[in-house]
Amino acid sequence: MGLKVGTARSYQTQGIILKQTKLGEFDKIVIIYTPEFGKLSAVAKGACRPKSKLGGNVEPLTHSLMLLAKGRNLDIVTQSQTITGFLALKSDLWRMACGLYILELIDSFTVEGGENRPLFDLLLDILNQLSEPDSNETILRYFELHLLHYLGYR
Incomplete structure (x- = not known):
């Protein structure tokens, strides 16, 4: 469809x-x-x-x-x-707060029109991992480090 x-x-x-x-x-x-x-x-x-x-x-x-x-x-x-739809993520307050935090970081650190396929893949992967029942705060630190790397910070 x-x-x-x-x-x-x-x-x-x-x-x-x-x-x-x-x-x-x-x-x-x-x-x-x-x-x-x-x-x-x-x-x-x-x-x-x-x-x-x-x-x-x-x-x-x-x-x-x-x-x-x-x-x-x-x-x-x-x-x-x-x-x-990331329903598992949206149905748990902690997971949803983490997901919204990640979206806010992406929005704050990127500019319009700046193509970055690896960053999109990272974002999608992290949101899928946050939807898993055994996800924890380590995922956020992983995302923050890789976000900085993909944006050129060393």
């Missing part, structure tokens, strides 16, 4: 939602970390509507496959499909 690929003005990517901000009554601005484009911002129109198809697919701590259309200022999420 894939997404319908559009024209040259649209593109498909997978990404992890780092953050969301409400825009008006029904829309959201989402910050997404992708393997091809690094961090990017996009508008999810109508995502706050009760029957929106985008709603749960553009929440933080969600790995989604998205179809985006090029916009004047911000790109627009036209379709989204959840790949991994």
Whole structure:
């Protein structure tokens, strides 16, 4: 079940939602970390509507496959499909706090448009490890060290 690929003005990517901000009554601005484009911002129109198809697919701590259309200022999420919802991570307060901490670090330490495939892979791997029942705080230290390494700090 894939997404319908559009024209040259649209593109498909997978990404992890780092953050969301409400825009008006029904829309959201989402910050997404992708393997091809690094961090990017996009508008999810109508995502706050009760029957929106985008709603749960553009929440933080969600790995989604998205179809985006090029916009004047911000790109627009036209379709989204959840790949991994990290439900085990979201159902435990400690794990969710750790996951949100990791997303905040990625958002703070990266700039828009800075492609970094190894960092995306690390982020996805760490979120999967945090979802495991035997995960502990050592995973956070591992992530912090590797984040600094992938960003060029020695």
